[in-house]
Amino acid sequence: xxxxxxxxxxxxxxxxxxxxxxxxxxxxxxxxxxxxxxxxxxxxxxxxxxxxxxxxxxxxxxxxxxxxxxxxxxxxxxxxxxxxxxxxxxxxxxxxxxxxxxxxxxxxxxxxxxxxxxxxxxxxxxxxxxxxxxxxxxxxxxxxxxxxxxxxxxxxxxxxxxxxxxxxxxxxxxxxxxxxxxxxxxxxxxxxxxxxxxxxxxxxxxxxxxxxxxxxxxxxxxxxxxxxxxxxxxxxxxxxxxxxxxxxxxxxxxxxxxxxxxxxxxxxxxxxxxxxxxxxxxxxxxxxxxxxxxxxxxxxxxxxxxxxxxxxxxxxxxxxxxxxxxxxxxxxxxxxxxxxxxxxxxxxxxxxxxxxxxxxxxxxxxxxxxxxxxxxxxxxxxxxxxxxxxxxxxxxxxxxxxxxxxxx
Amino acid sequence: xxxxxxxxxxxxxxxxxxxxxxxxxxxxxxxxxxxxxxxxxxxxxxxxxxxxxxxxxxxxxxxxxxxxxxxxxxxxxxxxxxxxxxxxxxxxxxxxxxxxxxxxxxxxxxxxxxxxxxxxxxxxxxxxxx
Numbered sequence: 001x002x003x004x005x006x007x008x009x010x011x012x013x014x015x016x017x018x019x020x021x022x023x024x025x026x027x028x029x030x031x032x033x034x035x036x037x038x039x040x041x042x043x044x045x046x047x048x049x050x051x052x053x054x055x056x057x058x059x060x061x062x063x064x065x066x067x068x069x070x071x072x073x074x075x076x077x078x079x080x081x082x083x084x085x086x087x088x089x090x091x092x093x094x095x096x097x098x099x100x101x102x103x104x105x106x107x108x109x110x111x112x113x114x115x116x117x118x119x120x121x122x123x124x125x126x127x128x129x130x131x132x133x134x135x136x137x138x139x140x141x142x143x144x145x146x147x148x149x150x151x152x153x154x155x156x157x158x159x160x161x162x163x164x165x166x167x168x169x170x171x172x173x174x175x176x177x178x179x180x181x182x183x184x185x186x187x188x189x190x191x192x193x194x195x196x197x198x199x200x201x202x203x204x205x206x207x208x209x210x211x212x213x214x215x216x217x218x219x220x221x222x223x224x225x226x227x228x229x230x231x232x233x234x235x236x237x238x239x240x241x242x243x244x245x246x247x248x249x250x251x252x253x254x255x256x257x258x259x260x261x262x263x264x265x266x267x268x269x270x271x272x273x274x275x276x277x278x279x280x281x282x283x284x285x286x287x288x289x290x291x292x293x294x295x296x297x298x299x300x301x302x303x304x305x306x307x308x309x310x311x312x313x314x315x316x317x318x319x320x321x322x323x324x325x326x327x328x329x330x331x332x333x334x335x336x337x338x339x340x341x342x343x344x345x346x347x348x349x350x351x352x353x354x355x356x357x358x359x360x361x362x363x364x365x366x367x368x369x370x371x372x373x374x375x376x377x378x379x380x381x382x383x384x385x386x387x388x389x390x391x392x393x394x395x396x397x398x399x400x401x402x403x404x405x406x407x408x
Numbered sequence: 409x410x411x412x413x414x415x416x417x418x419x420x421x422x423x424x425x426x427x428x429x430x431x432x433x434x435x436x437x438x439x440x441x442x443x444x445x446x447x448x449x450x451x452x453x454x455x456x457x458x459x460x461x462x463x464x465x466x467x468x469x470x471x472x473x474x475x476x477x478x479x480x481x482x483x484x485x486x487x488x489x490x491x492x493x494x495x496x497x498x499x500x501x502x503x504x505x506x507x508x509x510x511x512x513x514x515x516x517x518x519x520x521x522x523x524x525x526x527x528x529x530x531x532x533x534x535x536x537x538x
Binding site: 056057060061064065067068069092093096097099100101102103106208236237238239268298299302303340341371372373376 | 426427428429431432434435436438439485499500502503506507508509515516517518519520
């Protein structure tokens with residue numbers, strides 16, 4: 001008896017029921033088959049992923065000591081790693097190491113990647129018709145370095161896709177050669193990314209790898225207004241000495257934005273001689289310059305050398321205390337944060353303000369005290385004092401209780 | 409456990425989410441004569457500090473689970489010697505990190521010998537005397 005006849009018997013000769021039953025059986029079979037395929041795919045790819053991960057980790061462990069030591073047997077170890085873990089894992093490790101390390105070893109890594117054929121493979125990807133493949137290829141080339149990768153990145157910096165051009169510029173900066181830096185800057189200037197975050201990221205990387213070129217770019221006045229500000233801030237963030245000269249030239253500028261940037265930069269790279277300039281800026285007519293000065297003092301009081309820090313503590317406390325009653329919230333908040341870094345004099349000033357009737361100053365002071373780096377016993381004393389000021393008791397005002405919780 | 413009165417180098421814990429970067433930092437420290445271990449999440453780092461009773465930490469401020477800054481808050485009471493690792497453009501994180509106990513910073517990309525010199529300056533006076 002065939003399967004159809006059996007269905008017909010079971011359905012009592014009703015043809016419609018037979019068709020439905022056969023349909024259900026066929027669909028169930030398809031679903032089962034697909035489930036098996038998906039399960040098998042999952043098992044295989046998961047195994048492959050774990051294997052790739054193992055190879056990558058094994059190659060990292062093998063190569064890292066040779067890379068940091070710039071060892072003479074690096075090339076030999078790379079060959080061993082390729083045999084044990086495959087080219088893909090070794091190339092990924094070398095590319096990342098070239099990104100993380102500085103010094104003569106990076107040229108050897110680039111040469112090794114070229115010899116392995118990794119650069120050739122990525123150059124092909126960077127010429128793909130698909131944008132996502134070009135992006136991946138160009139990003140990879142940016143991690144490889146070397147003449148061949150650089151030539152491909154120069155071509156990619158003129159790509160039709162903005163994302164590819166951006167990846168190419170980042171890659172050229174990672175290359176760190178004068179030619180690559182020059183092309184990256186040119187490409188950036190004629191094709192300014194619309195997002196400030198991307199521009200900031202470019203300047204930050206440029207400051208890290210080619211501070212001289214960035215300094216020349218600022219001095220050439222090719223950057224206007226906001227761009228100059230971002231570039232100068234990046235130089236200051238990177239702690240480059242040229243940032244100090246550029247900031248000093250702008251600290252008395254008629255443009256308030258320039259003054260604010262210069263003061264912020266002085267807070268990062270300035271010494272004892274620049275301290276009076278920062279303190280004077282606490283009295284600037286523009287609120288954002290005053291806020292920048294308070295922030296710069298916070299930097300100085302946190303990160304500067306001991307002598308500069310103690311001088312800042314001696315001179316800045318009273319002026320910062322005055323800023324706690326400034327009409328701008330940003331100035332009050334920044335001043336309170338700076339005072340929180342000014343040792344016992346600053347903490348005492350904040351506690352005094354926390355007892356005042358000015359509720360804006362009081363809030364700024366209490367918030368800053370909560371974040372202040374205090375020794376455990378001082379913290380307890382401050383906590384008790386703030387609780388007595390805010391009159392915190394169990395089960396009473398929620399807002400006040402939150403203030404107390406800051407010190408828990 | 410060292411011989412009484414002898415100064416022994418502490419185990420340094422590295423908190424870095426990228427596996428290769430973590431291995432490079434560990435290898436640099438080992439080349440400088442230290443024992444170093446790496447964790448790729450904040451939870452790993454806390455476990456490693458407890459396990460090795462370490463008082464020196466190299467921490468990438470971009471670490472995840474919990475994040476670098478959150479981890480610093482957790483570890484604040486332990487009085488560790490901490491070097492912060494930042495990428496270019498992250499200098500703004502430094503004051504907060506410094507106020508949470510980070511003693512010095514270095515930026516990627518790094519020169520291994522400079523890094524070990526910085527580490528030597530930091531830990532020279534913090535060797536544990538058993």
